[in-house]
Amino acid sequence: MISLSYRLPTGTGEGPTLEPKRPKRLTMVEIARRAGVSTTTVSKVLNQRPGVGEKTRARIQRLIEQSDYVQNHAARHLRRGRSGLIDLVLMRLEGGYDLGIMQGVQEVLEQSGYRLVVFATNEDEATERLWLRRILDQSSDGVLLLLPYERVGIADTLLEQGIPFVAIGDRNEPTTAFPTIGSTIWLGGYTATEYLLSLGHRRIGIITGPLHLTTSRARLAGYREALEQAGIAVDPALICEGSYLLGDGIRQTEALLDLPDPPTAIFAGNDAQATGVYQALYRRHVRIPEEMSVIGFDDVTYSAHLAPPLTTIRQPLEEMGRMAAEMLLRLIAGQSLETHHVELATSLVIRESCGPPRQGRLGREKS
């Protein structure tokens, strides 16, 4: 019935993108007129600034509440130089790692009055540059960088332009040039491996992330350290490189199973890859954890819902998101940071995908 807002009855057929005439909104000027004061006074009231008498303040306050006046964002933004927007850039909306962080960020921003702009680069450099160009028009007060690879250009440009930003996780090189939030990845890798060792495993396969990323290498280093501690030689055949995608989990698991002497446990670089491991094992009719133990990394939401629930190294994603958002807010406010680089603790979450190794050899059974 009120569809008129959506159908402009201009018989022009398609028409050249005629702007929809939004009903003229109430402005401060109008409020001022009604209250019989100047806009300055109204502005003072709206921004809770001193310089207005109690009675006048109350009167204007009431007037505003009665009307449906809302401050115009653009004008405010233009005048004050702050947009109230924060950009979050990531590669791809995926639902695991990224989502956990986004949730944390959202939580903080919501209370602070900032709004969150989400942008996915899709790993495309052109898209990325496009975004960068757009970010520089001062439409964002700050940026959260959730790019797991070192996009040199971006950080440098932001730095250069004086746009506050915080990088989250998986930085290539821990730098002091800008604030970073991460977690104790190396320790995570160590803990995961140690746990498997404690269950009696001796041949442990690992499916890492891309090894040009520091964080992938950190997991691997932790793994190595744990093995060495246990006096076990590292078998290069058990180390597979993936790229944190489910597909890698499948492929590399198959490679591991096809080894003459396959492992009895697999340490997947992240939960997405672990899911791939599950799938490959399911196809080969290898039971978890009876015939193969699997441990993941991240502890994304669905990890607990896999069957069997995945034992994994938890990164406190939401917490990381929260911290990052808080740091950024402080940066925007012009306050200084106590520390530029924060690492939150990873922890072992024991569920049901790991058990003691089975006795016999794992052949290539095919039901």
Add this chain to the structure above:
Amino acid sequence: MISLSYRLPTGTGEGPTLEPKRPKRLTMVEIARRAGVSTTTVSKVLNQRPGVGEKTRARIQRLIEQSDYVQNHAARHLRRGRSGLIDLVLMRLEGGYDLGIMQGVQEVLEQSGYRLVVFATNEDEATERLWLRRILDQSSDGVLLLLPYERVGIADTLLEQGIPFVAIGDRNEPTTAFPTIGSTIWLGGYTATEYLLSLGHRRIGIITGPLHLTTSRARLAGYREALEQAGIAVDPALICEGSYLLGDGIRQTEALLDLPDPPTAIFAGNDAQATGVYQALYRRHVRIPEEMSVIGFDDVTYSAHLAPPLTTIRQPLEEMGRMAAEMLLRLIAGQSLETHHVELATSLVIRESCGPPRQGRLGREKS
């Protein structure tokens, strides 16, 4: 090394939120000065409007490219009345249904030059009102409503204020008052049930969504219709109400298993619940699909990665997001819509969680 941007060396300790002095950006005025023309001309060049000679245009163009001038977003926004922002409201960042739609939306917006603001209400009315108030400051050009429940106030207010919006999915009542994107839910329910019937199942449990939602009832109606077509009486004991959460899947599956005459197949209202079904079955050592068939609804990304991969009714989520975004863009441009309500087709995605019913009764084995 350029950390100075982050540490203002004002010895004031904490200090009262001192604004960080961003380096003064280049403005159009400066470009105009350098080019020896008026700002109008520069503006014309920037916006590709006629009224500028070829040579002048080229000269200004070059000048702009060489400098690192970027248009000021706020000023533009203020003057033109368009912010280039689109709001997406949802209840909770979850990663299944919502994420699929967001991906579709992102895809379209990215190309159009709009940026996506994501806001989660967390099912909290106060937060919702807060958002609503903020949206009215004309900081968004349009809104995508991803609220699976009928938040009467929101749609009405938006309508009233003339803010373009499109509602996605799960509307309580298909209305013509505003544009809606949905999918053929009823048919999906019918297809799912029919498929299970075709495999030989006769007792099929269903775990619905909240029955006050039309879309939950639609699934159920489809289920009923299929059973009736097959001449099978609907057993009320096999109908469980959930609320689309994983936990409901667990609980209701247990209830179904505890029935004196349990079903041989379970139709979960969405994939999250199906995941819960998986988990409950795993705990009870009931194998899928040998001892119990499971079918889901939605086809979210992880459905294919469950073990066994979940057979489900696919809602074209990305497509829905794309459509919604496109409709909204058209609305914003002031064009009229051909149709206000679009329903995209659901489809059956056969994977490995369904099979013929097993012969004997399903007892409460506890290996």
Add this chain to the structure above:
DNA sequence: GAAGGCAGAGTAAACGTTAACCTTGTCTTG
């Protein structure tokens, strides 16, 4: 009782664009 202080309120100039409307000059056309 004059000087100073201060609270309450107003003036007016930004903030950086855009767009409606001019001005100027050149070119066409009858």
Add this chain to the structure above:
DNA sequence: CAAGACAAGGTTAACGTTTACTCTGCCTTC
């Protein structure tokens, strides 16, 4: 060759706030 058309470019007034500064009384205070 005068009238008009048209292209290239400029003037100027918004857009809706905020804020530095000014003004006006009235109240202290010596």
